[in-house]
Amino acid sequence: GAVVSQHPSRVICKSGTSVKIECRSLDFQATTMFWYRQFPKKSLMLMATSNEGSKATYEQGVEKDKFLINHASLTLSTLTVTSAHPEDSSFYICSAFVVETQYFGPGTRLLVL
Amino acid sequence: AQSVTQLGSHVSVSEGALVLLRCNYSSSVPPYLFWYVQYPNQGLQLLLKYTSAATLVKGINDFEAEFKKSETSFHLTKPSAHMSDAAEYFCAVSKTGANNLFFGTGTRLTVIP
Numbered sequence: 679g680a681v682v683s684q685h686p687s688r689v690i691c692k693s694g695t696s697v698k699i700e701c702r703s704l705d706f707q708a709t710t711m712f713w714y715r716q717f718p719k720k721s722l723m724l725m726a727t728s729n730e731g732s733k734a735t736y737e738q739g740v741e742k743d744k745f746l747i748n749h750a751s752l753t754l755s756t757l758t759v760t761s762a763h764p765e766d767s768s769f770y771i772c773s774a775f776v777v778e779t780q781y782f783g784p785g786t787r788l789l790v791l
Numbered sequence: 792a793q794s795v796t797q798l799g800s801h802v803s804v805s806e807g808a809l810v811l812l813r814c815n816y817s818s819s820v821p822p823y824l825f826w827y828v829q830y831p832n833q834g835l836q837l838l839l840k841y842t843s844a845a846t847l848v849k850g851i852n853d854f855e856a857e858f859k860k861s862e863t864s865f866h867l868t869k870p871s872a873h874m875s876d877a878a879e880y881f882c883a884v885s886k887t888g889a890n891n892l893f894f895g896t897g898t899r900l901t902v903i904p
Contacts, residue, residue, distance in 0.1 A: 682834060684834075710890060712890075719800065719896065719897075720896055721795075721881075721893075721894040721895060721896050721897070722835075722881070722892075722894040724891075724892070724893075727890075771834070771835070773834075773835075775889065775890050778888060778889050779837055779840075779889050780835075780837075780889050780890070780892065781834070781837075782827070782829075782834035782835035782836070783834045784833050784834045785834065
């Protein structure tokens with residue numbers, strides 16, 4: 679089946695620094711990838727839709743200058759959390775869309791101190 | 792607007808017993824409905840999906856779900872629980888297909904030996 683990886687799986691950073699999370703489709707190409715955020719005991723919240731070769735589409739309330747998304751190739755999308763603050767601590771999950779199905783990565787847990 | 796309600800954040804069943812995970816949706820148009828499973832430290836995996844064809848949908852690992860429009864429900868069932876079914880289960884709704892999902896808060900299934 680289609681496999682999506684994320685790197686890193688866990689990251690701890692200091693407040694004010696930036697963190698980049700990678701999402702890769704390992705055995706297929708995806709023109710569309712999604713980024714979600716999951717709070718403890720909460721739903722997955724869609725943050726943005728990432729389209730290869732074009733600007734990402736952000737959901738209402740998500741700061742595009744805070745969460746930079748780059749989808750430079752058909753197998754890689756990156757999410758950069760800029761000037762991270764403790765309230766950005768969360769579980770970030772990506773997915774890749776192909777053949778009417780979303781395939782999800784294992785998630786990245788971010789802790790900002 | 793679309794939303795999903797999963798009743799019961801935790802469900803425990805004995806091995807071999809019936810599994811029933813509840814999902815009710817709200818959608819202004821005929822919905823697409825999905826069930827995903829998340830095993831520890833892994834990404835979400837699609838169990839099954841309803842896309843306006845047969846109301847009883849069969850998925851992987853003997854799971855099935857029935858779309859009931861009158862009850863706005865899409866409950867997930869499995870006749871006999873296995874220990875390997877212990878995981879987090881998410882119901883999701885979309886009005887446009889798998890590229891625009893709204894997730895429930897998830898139900899953690901525990902299987903008791």
